[in-house]
Amino acid sequence: MTRWKLSDLVRHCGGTLIGSGRDFTVNSLAALDQAGPADVSFLSNPKYRESLKTTRAGAVLLTESIPGTPFQIIRVDDPYLALARILTLLHPTRLPGIGVHPTAVIKPGTRLGSNVRIDANVVVESNVTIGDGTALFPGTTIGEDSIIGNDCIFYPNVTLYHSVNVGSRVIIHAGSVIGSDGFGFAREGAKYIKIPQIGGVTIGDDVEIGACCTIDRGSMSHTRISSGTKLDNMIMLAHNVAVGEDTAIAAQTGISGSTKIGNRVIIAGQVGVVGHIKIGDEAIITAKCGVTKSVPEKTMLSGFPSMIHKKWLRVQGVLGNALKMKSELNALKTKIVELESKITQLEDKKDD
Amino acid sequence: MTRWKLSDLVRHCGGTLIGSGRDFTVNSLAALDQAGPADVSFLSNPKYRESLKTTRAGAVLLTESIPGTPFQIIRVDDPYLALARILTLLHPTRLPGIGVHPTAVIKPGTRLGSNVRIDANVVVESNVTIGDGTALFPGTTIGEDSIIGNDCIFYPNVTLYHSVNVGSRVIIHAGSVIGSDGFGFAREGAKYIKIPQIGGVTIGDDVEIGACCTIDRGSMSHTRISSGTKLDNMIMLAHNVAVGEDTAIAAQTGISGSTKIGNRVIIAGQVGVVGHIKIGDEAIITAKCGVTKSVPEKTMLSGFPSMIHKKWLRVQGVLGNALKMKSELNALKTKIVELESKITQLEDKKDD
Amino acid sequence: MTRWKLSDLVRHCGGTLIGSGRDFTVNSLAALDQAGPADVSFLSNPKYRESLKTTRAGAVLLTESIPGTPFQIIRVDDPYLALARILTLLHPTRLPGIGVHPTAVIKPGTRLGSNVRIDANVVVESNVTIGDGTALFPGTTIGEDSIIGNDCIFYPNVTLYHSVNVGSRVIIHAGSVIGSDGFGFAREGAKYIKIPQIGGVTIGDDVEIGACCTIDRGSMSHTRISSGTKLDNMIMLAHNVAVGEDTAIAAQTGISGSTKIGNRVIIAGQVGVVGHIKIGDEAIITAKCGVTKSVPEKTMLSGFPSMIHKKWLRVQGVLGNALKMKSELNALKTKIVELESKITQLEDKKDD
Numbered sequence A, B, C: 001m002t003r004w005k006l007s008d009l010v011r012h013c014g015g016t017l018i019g020s021g022r023d024f025t026v027n028s029l030a031a032l033d034q035a036g037p038a039d040v041s042f043l044s045n046p047k048y049r050e051s052l053k054t055t056r057a058g059a060v061l062l063t064e065s066i067p068g069t070p071f072q073i074i075r076v077d078d079p080y081l082a083l084a085r086i087l088t089l090l091h092p093t094r095l096p097g098i099g100v101h102p103t104a105v106i107k108p109g110t111r112l113g114s115n116v117r118i119d120a121n122v123v124v125e126s127n128v129t130i131g132d133g134t135a136l137f138p139g140t141t142i143g144e145d146s147i148i149g150n151d152c153i154f155y156p157n158v159t160l161y162h163s164v165n166v167g168s169r170v171i172i173h174a175g176s177v178i179g180s181d182g183f184g185f186a187r188e189g190a191k192y193i194k195i196p197q198i199g200g201v202t203i204g205d206d207v208e209i210g211a212c213c214t215i216d217r218g219s220m221s222h223t224r225i226s227s228g229t230k231l232d233n234m235i236m237l238a239h240n241v242a243v244g245e246d247t248a249i250a251a252q253t254g255i256s257g258s259t260k261i262g263n264r265v266i267i268a269g270q271v272g273v274v275g276h277i278k279i280g281d282e283a284i285i286t287a288k289c290g291v292t293k294s295v296p297e298k299t300m301l302s303g304f305p306s307m308i309h310k311k312w313l314r315v316q317g318v319l320g321n322a323l324k325m326k327s328e329l330n331a332l333k334t335k336i337v338e339l340e341s342k343i344t345q346l347e348d349k350k351d352d
Helices: A006-012 A046-053 A079-090 A309-320 A322-351 B006-012 B046-053 B079-090 B309-320 B322-351 C006-012 C046-053 C079-090 C309-320 C322-351
Strands: A016-018 A040-042 A059-062 A072-075 A164-166 A177-180 A185-188 A191-194 A201-203 A214-216 A223-225 A300-302 B016-018 B040-042 B059-062 B072-075 B164-166 B177-180 B185-188 B191-194 B201-203 B214-216 B223-225 B300-302 C016-018 C040-042 C059-062 C072-075 C164-166 C177-180 C185-188 C191-194 C201-203 C214-216 C223-225 C300-302
Touching: A006 A016, A006 A072, A006 A079, A040 A079, A059 A079, A079 C185, A079 C191, A164 A177, A177 A201, A185 B079, A191 B079, A201 A214, A214 A223, A300 A309, A309 A322, A309 B309, A309 B322, A309 C309, A322 B322, A322 C309, A322 C322, B006 B016, B006 B072, B006 B079, B040 B079, B059 B079, B164 B177, B177 B201, B185 C079, B191 C079, B201 B214, B214 B223, B300 B309, B309 B322, B309 C309, B309 C322, B322 C322, C006 C016, C006 C072, C006 C079, C040 C079, C059 C079, C164 C177, C177 C201, C201 C214, C214 C223, C300 C309, C309 C322
Parallel strands: A040 A059, A059 A072, A164 A201, A177 A214, A201 A223, B040 B059, B059 B072, B164 B201, B177 B214, B201 B223, C040 C059, C059 C072, C164 C201, C177 C214, C201 C223
Antiparallel strands: A016 A072, A185 A191, B016 B072, B185 B191, C016 C072, C185 C191
């Protein structure tokens, strides 16, 4: 961990220091109840507000100024964002050393940028381009004809198949597979005949892909992930899927072939999306949803089969009371038999 | 990409050429709206029929003959199947070079067939048999006593544990794990005691296994995948599962221990199947289904708990209208109170 | 396979031998209908009781004594537990040879215990501690500053990131990733800004982690798996999750960030659990459940949204009959119209 002064942190996160102005070498960033006098802490969730009274932190990231605190206040508009910036300063990513480890295998025709960091047992196949400052952890394999931008980080045992294009500052976590064949077969009687998947994969800048994801290559064109999009772990993108910019997808979600997902979409965990549909910009899909048709922009969807989230909540309310509904229905049946017999009596009486 | 003449393609896919008979060197296969004069295109989905009027393709795969088209027609019975065959010709699979890369580790007692392609950093443990023409991409590990047939392709970072038998022409995509221990424990009080999993895995011919799948070894006998079966990515087969021939399973589906799946079954994505049941031949299980009991052959199943697909559709119709049903129920309750009061009035009148 | 005498097995599993007392060299352990005279078999599921009459096994693990059987009986309290012990004796885990394979890369500052087994192409980064007898299969990578206890087994292509602490006798199956970054981002307008994940992962003793699991590191503190807990394949634990002791989680389940799971909990497959909740000790969560709020101890939960299992069963019963309910509702509507018309007639008559 690099050592920084409090004043460096304040400057780096664009905050204003309110307090004694005492500068100190920051130890780390810690939760309010765990921070000591050399630590910086933060309040982003108001429910921890009480901890401000007892924290031993030397400084706290806050959106407001509180008079007379024993700690100094770093006033910022968004403590969570300031936290991200300060952590980036205090804890730079651990990378392999600059250079190519002697056990790495670099096949002919590869162009390596300056300051690449290629660790032990990495395999780079022929005709690959790797940009400046990119780091490949042990056991990662890059297929031929792939192009990787600058300052990317691929963690251990990542697999890129051939003809995968990756932008700059892309992070791919361990065990992920980019460019595996899409699931495409023709039938010849009962037999499946493989359709060669001749497309590739294109990934924009500033994308992060979690651990053990699988991104299939396109059948003819490219599977695409646009800039700024973040995937959690164990996400499956089928062939020809296109994901827009600044979209976030949580773990264990699967997107079927040729579906297009817009910009700034949020998809929760364990969601399944059928193929050949469109999910509009800024749509939100909640956990375990099974999306069966296209989703307009800015729509919140839930359930399986999927429906508008608000309707889903009400439907679940009714269904959760299905037992009550059933017993009400039975009560009505009894009641109607009762009424019917009364009416028969009245009719009989009348006929008297 | 290998270069072929149009006439080669026509012969290879068993089609009939209708048109000028002009032969040309084919550039590639492309969608109707993207093909140029040196490309072959195809129409398999009738909804793209309009594109036939504007395509610049040199030749198009069609089931029929259309007079006076600017392109030549390759008439075939099944354009999708012809497409598969032509793509296989135009785009042969990219494989590592023939031979054993100097960084590969081949332990003693291994028998390598002719023309094997073993890439960098592959590890083959003792007493393994690898058939003719089989290709192992970087970082793949083959456990001891395993037997692999001819012309298999294992992509990077595949793991085979010991005692796994694989047929010929089997493709395993990157990151998949074959032969990991089944999840089997005895209890000793609150503690779990591992039951060693002494079975293996047997995989037939022409099987394809997607990326990041896990196929557990059998507890005593073998976990089995029969010939011609295709698994998409991230599929989990638990110990002692048996999958029949020519079955297709989509991504993120899990099959619990000892379940037997028949031949020509289709299972969609994110399905879960409980253990110790049978799924009959040619059954179809739709996405996200939770199969809780055995399924007769040729049955289509949906939902969780699972039910016959047609019933599920109708049940979902009703449930999606649960709000309406609830309000109808409330309306009936009000109505009955009304009727009851009228009857009481009548009874009172009568008694007058 | 090591060879043992029947008398060794009887002693090892704590059983009592009833029969001829004839000792023999045991071939293997096999199912009743597959065992031969040199095999030991077992009856743990009463439904296979009939097979006792026809088995050719030399000895059978039973909870009771049956007079006059052709096989000898090893009487034990729990045949399944005895089976686990005998299999452990007959089939010790296959491990790489003792020592460090010449192709393994051990970076400076690493402390290796005695009798470690480090196979080909393993990479151990700087400042790692590996305990006595621990085995690392090919392609496994251990990140810097990690500490691994004694007698652990990590199968091929496992990735440990930096600062992961693992106890003793821990088994991690192939392709699993421990210590990948949690999914944590701040927003700056539409852009996601990565929050460095500075916590680690701590794993207790006797934990088993299946193939292709992903255990994210903590955001500030550690993600934790306590001693004796067993995870099946493809399980996702998000940052800051804590799992208690002797808990079992089945395949393809995901636990969202900061959720705490108690001791001796059982979670079935394809379950999703939201973040920031608590699952009490000895709770049971059934397959495909979506757990949306904290669960008291010893509670059995099902469905999505989750509810008490018994209620869920009854609700599913009603919902499965939704079509019948709907038609009953329609019948009541018709009936009420009928009654209403009769009442009107009566009212008319009365007014006559």
